[in-house]
Amino acid sequence: MNRNHAAPFFTAFVFLVLCTPILASDHRVLPDGQVPNDRRLAELKDYNGYFAFDVPESTEAWEKRAADLRRRVRVATGLWPLPARTPLNAVIHGRVDRDDFTVDKVYFESVPDHFVTGLLFRPKGKSGKLPAVLCPHGHGGRLQDYGEQNLPGLLVAGAERFEDCGRYPKLSRCVQLARMGCVTFIFDMIGYADNMQVPYELAHRFARQRAEFESPESWGLFSTQAELRLQTVMGLQTWNSVRALDFLCGLPDVDPLRVGVTGGSGGGTQTILLCAIDSRPVVAFPQGMVSTAMQGGCTCENCCLLRVGTGNVELTALFAPKPQAMTAANDWTKEMMTKGYPELQQLYQMLGVKDRVMCTPQTHFPHNYNYVTRALMYSWFNKHLELGLPEPIVEEVWRSLTPQEWTVWNDDHPQPKGGADYERALTRWLAEQSDQQIDELLPQDEASLEEYRRVVGGALRTMIGRELPMEGAVEREKIDKQERGDYLFFKDLLRNPGQGEELPVVSFFPTATPWNNQVAIWVDGRGKAGVFDSNGEPNAAVQRLLASGVSVVSGDLFQQGEFLPDEKPLAQTRTVGNTREYAGFSFGYNHTVFARRVHDILTLVSFVRSHETPPKQVHLMGVNGAGPLVAAARAIAGKAVDRAAVDTDGFRFAELRSYRDERFLPGAVKYGDLPALLALSAPYPLWIAGEKGRVPEVAAATYDSVGRRQDVVASATKGSAAAMAGAEWLLNP
Numbered sequence: 001m002n003r004n005h006a007a008p009f010f011t012a013f014v015f016l017v018l019c020t021p022i023l024a025s026d027h028r029v030l031p032d033g034q035v036p037n038d039r040r041l042a043e044l045k046d047y048n049g050y051f052a053f054d055v056p057e058s059t060e061a062w063e064k065r066a067a068d069l070r071r072r073v074r075v076a077t078g079l080w081p082l083p084a085r086t087p088l089n090a091v092i093h094g095r096v097d098r099d100d101f102t103v104d105k106v107y108f109e110s111v112p113d114h115f116v117t118g119l120l121f122r123p124k125g126k127s128g129k130l131p132a133v134l135c136p137h138g139h140g141g142r143l144q145d146y147g148e149q150n151l152p153g154l155l156v157a158g159a160e161r162f163e164d165c166g167r168y169p170k171l172s173r174c175v176q177l178a179r180m181g182c183v184t185f186i187f188d189m190i191g192y193a194d195n196m197q198v199p200y201e202l203a204h205r206f207a208r209q210r211a212e213f214e215s216p217e218s219w220g221l222f223s224t225q226a227e228l229r230l231q232t233v234m235g236l237q238t239w240n241s242v243r244a245l246d247f248l249c250g251l252p253d254v255d256p257l258r259v260g261v262t263g264g265s266g267g268g269t270q271t272i273l274l275c276a277i278d279s280r281p282v283v284a285f286p287q288g289m290v291s292t293a294m295q296g297g298c299t300c301e302n303c304c305l306l307r308v309g310t311g312n313v314e315l316t317a318l319f320a321p322k323p324q325a326m327t328a329a330n331d332w333t334k335e336m337m338t339k340g341y342p343e344l345q346q347l348y349q350m351l352g353v354k355d356r357v358m359c360t361p362q363t364h365f366p367h368n369y370n371y372v373t374r375a376l377m378y379s380w381f382n383k384h385l386e387l388g389l390p391e392p393i394v395e396e397v398w399r400s401l402t403p404q405e406w407t408v409w410n411d412d413h414p415q416p417k418g419g420a421d422y423e424r425a426l427t428r429w430l431a432e433q434s435d436q437q438i439d440e441l442l443p444q445d446e447a448s449l450e451e452y453r454r455v456v457g458g459a460l461r462t463m464i465g466r467e468l469p470m471e472g473a474v475e476r477e478k479i480d481k482q483e484r485g486d487y488l489f490f491k492d493l494l495r496n497p498g499q500g501e502e503l504p505v506v507s508f509f510p511t512a513t514p515w516n517n518q519v520a521i522w523v524d525g526r527g528k529a530g531v532f533d534s535n536g537e538p539n540a541a542v543q544r545l546l547a548s549g550v551s552v553v554s555g556d557l558f559q560q561g562e563f564l565p566d567e568k569p570l571a572q573t574r575t576v577g578n579t580r581e582y583a584g585f586s587f588g589y590n591h592t593v594f595a596r597r598v599h600d601i602l603t604l605v606s607f608v609r610s611h612e613t614p615p616k617q618v619h620l621m622g623v624n625g626a627g628p629l630v631a632a633a634r635a636i637a638g639k640a641v642d643r644a645a646v647d648t649d650g651f652r653f654a655e656l657r658s659y660r661d662e663r664f665l666p667g668a669v670k671y672g673d674l675p676a677l678l679a680l681s682a683p684y685p686l687w688i689a690g691e692k693g694r695v696p697e698v699a700a701a702t703y704d705s706v707g708r709r710q711d712v713v714a715s716a717t718k719g720s721a722a723a724m725a726g727a728e729w730l731l732n733p
Contacts, residue, residue, distance in 0.1 A: 026536065027506060027528070027529065027532060027536070028491075028504070028562060029479055029480075029491045029492065029493060029504035029505065029506065029562060030493075030504055030562055033565060034562075035562060035563055035564075035565060036493070036502040036503065036504060036556075036562060036563060037502050038500065038501050038502045038558070038563070039499075039500035039501070040500070040501065040558055040596060041563070044574060044575070044576045044586060044589070044590045045576075045589040045590055046576040046577070046578060046585060046586075046589055047294055047295040047296060047297055047301075047302065047307075047585065047588075047589065048293070048294050048295075049295075049589065050292055050293065051291075051292050051293075051295060051307070051310070051311020051312065051313065051314075052292055052311070052313075052339070052343075053292070053311065053313040053314040053317060053340060053343040053344070054343075055343050055346045055347050055350070058350075059350060059351060062347065062350070062351075066317075066318055068462075069276070069310060069314065069315065069318055070276060070277055070318060071458055071459075071462055072305060072306065072308075072310070072462050073273055073276050073277050073306065073315065073318075074277050075230070075305060075458075075459050075462040075463070075667060076230065076235070076303050076304065076305040076306040076462075076588075077230070077232070077234060077235035077238040077239070077273065077277075077303060077306070078229070078230035078231055078232065078235040078236075078239075078430070078434070078670070079235065079238065079239060079242075079277065080455070080458070080459055080462075081437055081455055082242075083111070083239065083430075083433060083434070083437070084433065084437075085243070085246065086109065086111055086112055087109070088108040088109060088110075088243065088246065088247055088250075089108060089109050090106065090107070090108035090247055091106070091107050091108070091413065092104045092105070092106050092120065093105050093412070093413060094405075094408075094410070094413075096401065096405045098124075098398065098399065099124075100123065100124050100125070100178075100179055101121055101122060101123055101124055101175060101178040101179060102121070102122045102124060103119055103120065103121055103122075103401065103405065103406075104119070104120040104122070105117075105119060105120075105407075105408045105413075106118050106119065106120050106185070106187075106247070106408070107194070107408055107409075107413070108243070108247055110236075110239055110240045110242075110243040110244075111239070111426075111429065111430070111433075112429065113416065113422075113425075113426075113429075114197065114236075114426060115195070115197065115416050116187055116188070116195065116240045116243060116244060116247075117187065117188045117193065117194035117195050117408045117409075118142065118185055118186050118187030118188055118244070118408070119142065119171075119174065119185070119186055119406060119408075120183070120184070120185050121174040121175060121177065121178035121183070121184040121185075121186075122178060122183050122184075122253070123178045123179060123180075123181050123182070123183070126181055126253075128253075129253065129254065129255035130181060130182065130183050130253050130254060130255060131181065131182050131183070131254075131255055131258035131259070131260070131385040131386075131387065132182055132183040132184065132185070132248050132249070132251070132254045132255070132256075132258070132259045132260070133177050133182045133183075133184045133185075133259070133260045133261070133262065133381065133385075134184075134185055134187075134241070134244055134245055134248055134259065134260070134261045134262075134274075134281075135170070135173065135174060135177075135184060135185065135186040135187070135261075135262060135263055135267065136186075136187065136189065136237075136241055136244075136261070136263035136266075136267040136270035136271060136274070137170050137186055137187075137188070137189060137192070137263060137264075137266075137267045138170075138189070138263050138264045138265035138266040138267030138268060138269075138270075138288070138369075139189075139204070139265050139266045139298065140170075140265070141170075141188065141189070141192035141193050142170050142171065142186045142187075142188060142192070142193055142406075143168065143170075143171070143192075143193055143406060144168065144169060144170050145167050145168060146160070146166070146167045146168075146169065147167065148167065151163050151166060151167060154166065154370070157365070158371075158372060159365060159368065159370040159371060159372065160370060160371045161371045161395060162397045164397075164399075164400055165397055165398045165399070165400045166371070167400070168400055168401075169369060169370060169371075169374070170186060170264075170369070171186070171400070171401065171406075172371075172374070172395065172398070173186075173262075173369070173374050173377075174186050175398045176374065176378060176393075176395045176396075177378070177381070179396070180378065180381070180382065180387055180389060180393065181387055181389075182260075182381070182385065182387075183248070183251060183253060183254050185244060185247065185248045187240065187241075187244045189203075189237060189266060189267075189270075189300065190203045190233055190236060190237055190240070190300065191203035191204055191300075193406075193408075194407065194408040194409055194415070196415070196418055197416060197417070197418030197419075197422055197426075198221065198233065198236075198418060198422075198423060198426075199418065202221065202222075202233075202423075203221075203233045203299065203300055204233075204298050204299060204300050205299070206221075206222045206299045206580060206582060207579065207580040207581065208580075208581055209222070209223070209224075209581045209658075210222070210223065213225075213420075213423075213424070214657055216654050216655070218424050218428070219424065219427055220420070220423045220424060220427060221233060221423060221427065222299070222582060222583075224583075224656055224657060224658055224659050224661075224664070225427075225654070225669075226427055227304055227583045227584075227587075227659055227664075227666050228653055228654065228656065228664075228665075228666065228667065228668055228669035228670065229427075229430070229431050229434065229667070229669050229670040230303070230304070230305075230666060230667045230670050231427050231430055231431070232303040232304075232584060233299060233300045234299075234300055234301060234302060234303040234306075234584070235303055237270060237300060238270065238273050238274065238277075241270050241273070241274040242274065242277075242278055245259070245261075245274070245278060245280055245281075249280060256280065257282070258282060258385050258386070259280055259281050259282060260281060260282065260283040260284065260285070260381050260384070260385055261274055261275055261281045261283075261284050261285075261286075262284065262285035262286070262287065262377055262381075263286070263287065264287040264288045264368070264369030264373075265287075265288045265289065265367065265369070266289075266296065266298060266300060266301055267287075268286040268287045268288045268289035268290070268326075269286075269289045269296050269301045269312075271284055271285070271286035271287075272286045272289065272290070272312060272315050272316050272319075273315070275318070275319040275322075275324070276315055276316075276318035276319065281319075281322070282322060282323075282384065282385070283322065283323050283324065283380065283381060283384035283385060284319055284322070284323075284324040284325075285324065285325050285326065285376075285377040285380055285381070286316060286324065286326055287326055287327065287369050287373060287377070288326075288327075288329065288331070288333060288367055288368070288369065289301075289312055289333075290312055290313055290316045290326045290333060290336065290340065290359070291312055291313065291332045291333040291335075291336060291340060292311060292312075292313055292335065292336075292339045292340045293332040293333070293335065294332035295307060295311060295312050295589075296312075299580065299582050299584065299585075302582065302584035302585055302588045303584045303588055304583055304584050304587040304588055304666035304667075305462060305463065305465075305587065305588065305666055305667065306584075306588045307588050307589050308465055308587075308588070308589060308590065308591060309465060313340040313343065313344065316344070317343075317344060317347050320344075320347055320348055320351055320353075320356075320357070321348060321351040321352070321353045321356060322356065323353075323356040323357070323380070323383075323384045324356070324357060324358075325357070325358040325359065325360070325376065325377070325380045326358075326359050326360075327359065327360045327361070327362040327373050327376065328341070328359055328360070328361045328362060328363055329362050329363060329365050329366060329367055329368055329373075330363045330364065330365060330366050330367075331366060331367035332367075333367075334363050336359050337359065337361050340359075341357075341359040344357045344359070345357060358380065360376055371395060374395060375392070375393065375394075375395065378393040378395070379391060379392065379393055431670075434670055438455075438456065438670070438671060438672055438676075441455055441456065442697075442698060442701050443682075443701050443702050443704075443705035444701075444705055445705050446705060446706055448705060449682065449702055449705045449706060452679070452702065453680065456671045456672060456676050456679075456680065457635065457680050459667060459670075459671045460632065460635055460636070460671065460676075460677070460680065461636060462667075463595065463665055463666065463667050463668070463671075464591075464595045464598050464599070464632060464636060465591055465595060466595070466598070466599045466602055466636070467602070467636065468602050468605060468606050468636065468637050468638075468640055469496060469498075469602060469603055469606040469607075470606070470610075471606070471609070471610035472610055473496060473497075473498055473606060473610075474494055474495065474496050474603055474604075474606055474607035474610070475494070475495045475496075475497060476492055476493070476494055476495075476607070477492060477493040477495065478490075478492055479491040479492055479493060483511075485511075485512075486510065486511055486512035486513075486546065486547075487508045487509055487510055487511055487512070487538070487546055488508070488509040488511060489506065489507070489508060490505075490506065490507040490508075490509070491504075491505070491506050492505045492506075492507070493505065494555065494603065494604070494607060496603050499599070501558075501599070501600070501603065503555045503556065503557070503600055503603065503604070504528070504555060504556050504561065504562045505528075505553055505554070505555040505556075506528055506531070506553070506554050506555075507551065507552065507553035507554070508531075508538055508542065508546055508551060508552040508553070509551045510546045510547070510549055510550070510551060512546075512547070513546070513547055513548065513549045514549055515549050515550075515551060516548065516549035516550060517615050517616040517617065518549075518550050518615060518616065518617045518618075518619065519550070519551065519608050519615040519617065519618045519619065520545065520550055520552075520618070520619035520620065520621055520643075520727075520730050521553075521601065521604055521605060521608070521618065521619065521620040521621070521630075521641070522542075522552065522554070522620070522621040522622075522623070523557075523601060523620065523621065523622040523623070523626040523627075523629055523630045523633075524554070524622075524623050524624045524625075524626055524723075525623065525624035525625025525626040526624055526625075527556050527557075527560035527561035527567075528554035528555055528556050528560075528561055529561060529567075530554070530624060531552065531554040538552065539723075540720075540724060541720075541723045541724045541726075541727040544724065544727050544728070544731070545727055545730070545731070548731050550730075550731070553604075555600070555604060557596075557597040557600040557601070557629075558593060558596040558597050558599070558600055559573070559593050559596075559597075559662065560597075570593070570662050572658070572660040572661070572662070573592070573593045573660050573661070573662050573664070574586075575660060576589075576590075583659035583664075583666065586659075587659070587664075587666055592664055592665055592666070593662045593664075594628075594629070594632075594662065594663055594664060594665045595665065597629050598629055598632045598633045598636070601620070601629060601630065601633035602633055602636060602637060605618060605620075605633070605637050605640055605641060606640075609640050617642040617643075618640065618641055618642055619641065619642055619643045619644065619645070619730050620633065620634055620637075620641050620643075620644040620645070620646075621644070621645040621646075621723075621726050621727065621730060622644075622645070622646050622647060623645075623647045623722060623723045623726060624647070624649075624723070625649065625651075627646040627647045627648045627649060627651065627674075627689075627690060628648065628651055628653075628663065628674055628677065630644060630646050631644075631646050631648075631674060631677035631678050631680075631681070632665075632677050634646075634680075634681050634684070634686075635677055635680035635681060638684070639684065641684065642684070642685070643684070643685040643686075643687070643729075643730060643733055644681060644684070644685070644686050644687070645686075645687040645689075645726035645727075645729055645730055646678065646686065646687065646688055646689070646690075646726075647688075647689040647690045647722040647723070647726060648674055648678075648688065648689070648690035648691055649689075649690040650690050650691065650692075651663070651674060651690070652673050652674055653665060653668035653669050653673050653674065654669045654673055672698060674696075675696035675697070675698045675699055676698055678696060678698075678699040678712075679696070679698045679699040679701070679702040680702070681699075681702075681712075682699070682702035682703045682705070682706060682708065682711075682712070683702075683703065683706045683708040683711065684711070685711045685712075685713075685733055686699070686703075686711065686712045686713070687712075687713045687714075687715065687726055687729040687730075688712065688713065688714045688715065689714075689715045689716075689717050689718070689722040689725065689726065690718070690722070691714055692716065693714050693715065693716035694714050695712050695713075695714045699712055700712065713729065715729075
């Protein structure tokens with residue numbers, strides 16, 4: 001091998017990936033003051049971005065994409081795996097009798113002591129099993145009132161047909177569906193009408209972080225602790241929707257094989273999500289939120305992870321090939337006829353059922369679920385619920401309900417308590433139940449390890465949102481090469497053009513000792529500056545590796561070193577410009593810094609593995625705060641990494657106090673915290689420091705389950721000694 005050739009940089013090296021202080025100018029890859037040409041440095045995306053739906057080229061590709069998206073929806077909403085279906089304890093009371101329909105008041109528990117409320121509309125004079133419709137109502141509540149003063153304008157514009165009952169468009173929808181022969185349930189969103197245990201101002205107007213709700217022992221919604229467990233109002237509403245469907249399908253007069261779902265605005269969002277993850281609905285009409293533009297501006301319509309790399313049109317497509325329809329109005333949906341709907345048609349056509357999707361232009365109306373739109377829905381449901389009614393279906397007048405008739409709670413059915421103590425009790429119960437589910441996955445054998453990987457590993461793949469890049473996906477630009485005695489020193493830029501990412505990299509290739517065909521990827525919490533000692537030479541652990549024939553490479557990951565104009569440590573991660581301090585507004589659309597750094601490690605691994613003269617072995621090492629990054633990357637990279645040495649420094653995600661922390665990863669605590677990331681390395685060799693000389697229980701269990709307990713090793717070394725001990729283990733496993 002020609003040691004003066006630049007190629008050895010890629011054929012043998014230890015990647016040293018780091019996280020903070022100042023670099024000597026001689027170690028910079030880019031000119032002073034210049035940052036990488038990396039699109040991740042651009043402004044963050046928010047709910048007002050553009051969310052195109054790129055239809056895959058084949059049904060097989062769509063099925064794979066759809067499976068990933070369904071998992072994303074369930075992980076993001078805290079429903080992966082689905083929680084236990086606890087008893088509903090449903091109560092139906094206070095019947096209101098009209099000429100051709102009845103209305104009952106309903107409440108049930110979606111989880112113990114958390115009540116879902118609503119009204120149940122039934123047709124009169126029908127027998128046998130009837131079709132049913134679930135109505136998540138959206139903003140304004142089920143009791144939305146246009147107001148008497150606004151009715152004349154709506155009547156003149158053709159938006160409504162009748163006075164009085166026309167004031168209550170959501171109840172009018174339920175009345176007409178009942179008259180069409182459908183058992184119809186409209187249930188309250190959190191914070192509306194009778195569902196007030198979590199108040200409206202918190203659920204829909206949250207704006208400022210609340211320090212009193214941030215303790216790891218006792219926390220509330222919208223807190224960092226809640227986000228680490230994926231506990232959100234959006235997730236709770238989605239579970240309420242699932243349980244409302246349980247209630248409706250369980251009624252003795254309902255045919256569970258003929259169920260539709262429809263809602264407008266925020267109820268359209270809930271229709272999209274429910275139909276994406278629940279197989280029971282057979283027809284849907286998600287109104288007002290299927291759009292490539294604004295995705296939902298309320299805190300109840302956003303949660304971390306949900307729309308990273310996707311949007312409402314693609315999420316709506318998850319209902320395919322089942323029939324669904326919607327309209328385009330003079331709001332954020334106004335471009336649907338040219339942006340979004342053609343792609344839905346393309347997908348449905350590829351699936352052989354193009355006529356099962358419909359979007360009707362109604363851009364002369366503002367954001368709505370008005371009489372004209374409802375008429376379209378009635379016809380769509382008439383066809384696809386096989387109601388057999390003559391067309392057109394015309395909504396008729398009805399005598400509106402009184403407050404006494406529409407209110408669920410009364411003296412005989414008192415309203416349950418809510419407030420701060422209830423909120424803390426709810427989040428604690430949700431956490432305990434989730435912890436129990438994850439604990440029950442503790443592997444005992446190879447089959448149970450596979451299930452652990454499916455659930456916990458699958459969640460991690462959603463949380464990180466990137467697989468190992470394909471062979472040839474990463475490019476190199478040579479910047480500089482120097483001979484420095486016992487090693488060659490290189491400066492390079494690595495690019496992942498498909499992702500628009502660029503990494504500054506320095507590397508050391510041994511010349512005093514023959515290369516041993518091994519590559520270790522060393523991740524250090526100080527950025528590539530950490531690979532050097534105070535004299536600007538490789539540090540002691542790197543020198544040990546070089547002396548043993550291992551090449552060493554160090555790169556700045558996202559928001560490290562040369563990514564920062566002054567190369568000072570990152571104070572806090574960027575968030576979107578929204579004035580409301582909700583993690584979901586930022587990390588529902590963008591990867592966290594933690595995830596992006598893991599992406600960069602995977603980029604480095606892929607580059608090494610796919611080079612034209614690949615090494616025989618590739619290793620990872622994470623020290624000085626970078627251990628969690630390496631643990632996550634190793635879990636995803638799998639057999640692409642031969643051995644990994646991880647110094648955890650005792651870190652736990654549960655210790656975090658801010659969603660702006662660079663180590664923040666939504667869902668990390670729900671799925672077992674750092675020990676679970678270590679466990680996902682099984683069965684590949686793993687060295688651990690920072691855990692007081694012990695292997696965490698779940699990691700020990702995963703290795704035991706496949707008879708590889710000897711391949712996970714714990715060291716009691718700390719600090720700089722841990723880096724040297726980890727390097728020695730890599731050299732002498």
